[in-house]
Amino acid sequence: MADGVTRQTHDDAIARIAEMLGARLVTSAADRAHHGQNETDFPETLPDAVAYPETTEEVSRILAICNAAGCPVTPFGAGSALEGQHLAQAGGISLDLSRMNQVLAVNPEDLNVVIQPGLRRVALNEELRATGLFFPVDPGADASLGGMAATRASGTTAVRYGTMRDNILALEAVMADGTVIRSGSRARKSSTGYDLTHLLIGSEGTLGVITELTLKLQGIPEAVTAATCRFDTVEDAVNCVILTVQSGLPMARIELVDEVMVQGFNLYSDAGLPEKPHLFLEFTGTPASVAEQTALFEEIAGEFSVDGWSSATKTEDRNALWSMRHNAHYACQALAGPGRRIRSTDVCVPISRLAEAVTTAQRLARDGGLTATIVGHVGDGNFHCGVVVDPTDPASVAQVAEFSHTIAHLALDLGGTVSGEHGIGLGKLDLMSREHGPALAYMRSIKAAFDPNGILNPGKLLPPASAKETLS
Numbered sequence: 001m002a003d004g005v006t007r008q009t010h011d012d013a014i015a016r017i018a019e020m021l022g023a024r025l026v027t028s029a030a031d032r033a034h035h036g037q038n039e040t041d042f043p044e045t046l047p048d049a050v051a052y053p054e055t056t057e058e059v060s061r062i063l064a065i066c067n068a069a070g071c072p073v074t075p076f077g078a079g080s081a082l083e084g085q086h087l088a089q090a091g092g093i094s095l096d097l098s099r100m101n102q103v104l105a106v107n108p109e110d111l112n113v114v115i116q117p118g119l120r121r122v123a124l125n126e127e128l129r130a131t132g133l134f135f136p137v138d139p140g141a142d143a144s145l146g147g148m149a150a151t152r153a154s155g156t157t158a159v160r161y162g163t164m165r166d167n168i169l170a171l172e173a174v175m176a177d178g179t180v181i182r183s184g185s186r187a188r189k190s191s192t193g194y195d196l197t198h199l200l201i202g203s204e205g206t207l208g209v210i211t212e213l214t215l216k217l218q219g220i221p222e223a224v225t226a227a228t229c230r231f232d233t234v235e236d237a238v239n240c241v242i243l244t245v246q247s248g249l250p251m252a253r254i255e256l257v258d259e260v261m262v263q264g265f266n267l268y269s270d271a272g273l274p275e276k277p278h279l280f281l282e283f284t285g286t287p288a289s290v291a292e293q294t295a296l297f298e299e300i301a302g303e304f305s306v307d308g309w310s311s312a313t314k315t316e317d318r319n320a321l322w323s324m325r326h327n328a329h330y331a332c333q334a335l336a337g338p339g340r341r342i343r344s345t346d347v348c349v350p351i352s353r354l355a356e357a358v359t360t361a362q363r364l365a366r367d368g369g370l371t372a373t374i375v376g377h378v379g380d381g382n383f384h385c386g387v388v389v390d391p392t393d394p395a396s397v398a399q400v401a402e403f404s405h406t407i408a409h410l411a412l413d414l415g416g417t418v419s420g421e422h423g424i425g426l427g428k429l430d431l432m433s434r435e436h437g438p439a440l441a442y443m444r445s446i447k448a449a450f451d452p453n454g455i456l457n458p459g460k461l462l463p464p465a466s467a468k469e470t471l472s
Contacts, residue, residue: 006070010092013069014049017062017093024052024099035076035094038084039329041341041391042426047074047088054099056172056180056211063209064178066093066455074457075205077147078120082329082344083425085151085204089459095209097146103127104212111217112169112186117146117210133217136161139421140326146210151423152202156253156325159245159379160284161218163421165201172212173200176451186214199446204423205457207450221284224252225294226318227311229301230276234258234362234374236304237277238355241378243300245351249293253282254379255325258362261373261386264331269324274308280325282318328375332386335371343389345404345427347411348382348420357414361385361407370403382420405431429463441465 018025026032027049036046053059066073072092079086088094101118108131115124122142125134139148139155147153149171154163161167170184183196200208231237237256244251257265257278265271279301283293298309312318324331332342349357358374365372365387376383387403390396408418408431418424418431433440444462447454 009069010048010071013065013071014093016065017049017051020058020061021051021053024054026050026052032094035079035096036087037079038082038087039080039342039344040082040084040427041343041389041397042084042087045084045087045089046091047094048091050076050094050096052096052099056100056174059095059097059100059174059209059211060178060180062093062095062178063174063176063455067177067453070453070455072455072458073209075146075150075209077118077144077150078142080141080143081147081151081425082422083419083427085423085425085457085460086147087426089426092455097144097209097211100146100211101144106131107186108133108217110186111219112214113217114212114214115145116212117144117149119145121145121148128217131217132220134220135167135215136218137164137167140328145213145215149201149210149213150203150205154377154380154382154421156255156282156322156377158377158382159254160250160252165198167216168197168201168213169216170214171197171200171210173208173210175208176453176456180211181208184214202423204425204461206447206461207456209456221252223285223287223290223313224318225283225290225311225313226253226321227281227283227294227309228273228278228321229281229306229310230274230278230308232276232305232307234277235355235359237279238358238378240279240301240304240306242351242354243303244297245379247296247300249296249300250285251281251293251297251379252284253280253322254377255280256358256374256376256378256383257325257328258358258374260335260371261328261331261375264328264335264373265324268327268331268334271324278308280321282322325375328373328384329386332373332388335373336388339392340388340390343387343400343404344384344422345387345407346382346384346419346422347407347416348380349411349414349416351381353414353416354378354381354383357407357410357416358383360410364403364406368399368403370400372403377421380420381416384421409434424461426460429461432461432463433466 072090074088100116371388
């Protein structure tokens with residue numbers, strides 16, 4: 001099809017959607033620019049239009065129109081993804097789900113809640129507060145829950161409560177042709193059919209658009225204590241984490257920040273922390289169990305010359321600690337200075353190989369003269385590097401990309417994965433073949449079956465097929 005014909009069919013689809021949505025179909029430069037930005041250093045990528053549906057029926061009609069016209073559709077939540085998942089690489093429609101933000105049903109007796117995808121996690125927990133329940137997955141950013149499902153998000157509490165994969169019971173999704181499906185139920189388990197729920201979780205908007213989620217809830221702990229401590233070396237801190245996990249201590253959170261990240265916290269948050277590797281910790285349970293967990297951890301940490309122990313039991317003090325940790329990306333930006341950006345990458349390795357992975361990442365950054373921070377949900381083997389890059393300098397961009405890919409290959413060599421949290425999006429497409437091998441062809445066959453016209457978030461998650469990966 002000629003480019004002019006394609007352009008016309010896309011414009012016709014956008015015009016039909018405008019007739020349906022009215023002022024909720026926006027083509028202004030400012031709105032398009034907002035949806036074309038990202039938190040890292042990917043270039044600005046503008047959609048042709050931004051659609052703001054308010055119901056599943058509207059999402060269904062939009063996708064049916066776009067599918068018939070071959071017009072790309074890129075779901076958009078809060079725009080906080082770090083691998084460019086929300087960028088409309090092929091133009092078309094940015095499908096902004098922020099107006100689908102309601103709590104549809106709270107079922108406290110069953111410990112679950114039904115919500116729309118545009119609801120953000122902080123708003124959900126505010127809504128749940130009176131029930132004594134909360135939703136535990138905490139990626140740091142106040143992300144939309146639909147986006148968290150689509151990217152299989154995790155975060156600081158994953159060591160205790162698991163990731164989004166572990167906390168979704170059921171979902172509703174609109175498929176590429178506009179068909180609405182439901183997968184899963186409020187029951188805690190099922191043995192019926194293919195597990196479409198978990199296939200759609202983490203699919204990054206390439207298989208369907210999630211329009212409803214049924215989430216597991218947890219009881220708010222009776223007692224919570226947060227703490228910080230520091231070590232002389234990252235290796236000591238990480239080995240302390242490894243022994244803690246292997247000892248079966250039920251940590252609610254256990255986060256590593258290296259000395260460079262501490263410098264960023266001191267700049268951005270005026271933290272006043274000694275510039276040494278730190279662990280940020282949280283213990284939850286009954287008052288007696290929290291006291292026991294704290295004492296056991298201090299005993300383990302003592303084997304690694306722990307210093308500077310500080311604990312916080314007041315809500316405001318705990319919130320300040322975790323707010324500082326959640327603002328790590330912006331603290332990295334404070335280190336970068338004007339005109340520079342942060343390339344944020346993550347990997348996940350078996351817990352026994354964590355010290356080797358982290359110290360190697362530090363050495364590679366140091367040897368390359370890079371300014372790089374390391375933070376991590378190290379209780380489950382996941383850590384992040386925030387690397388300063390000058391987006392106007394091709395040599396800087398190339399060096400940072402090479403560093404990120406070297407870390408990813410290291411993780412695979414150690415039996416891990418190229419991403420434990422951020423996902424693939426645009427940034428790690430070329431690593432999928434190394435990690436998944438022949439399985440990648442089967443992923444492509446699933447994509448083709450779900451989205452034969454390729455309209456759903458094109459250019460993400462799956463790299464172009466090579467001849468040897470094609471299914472016969």
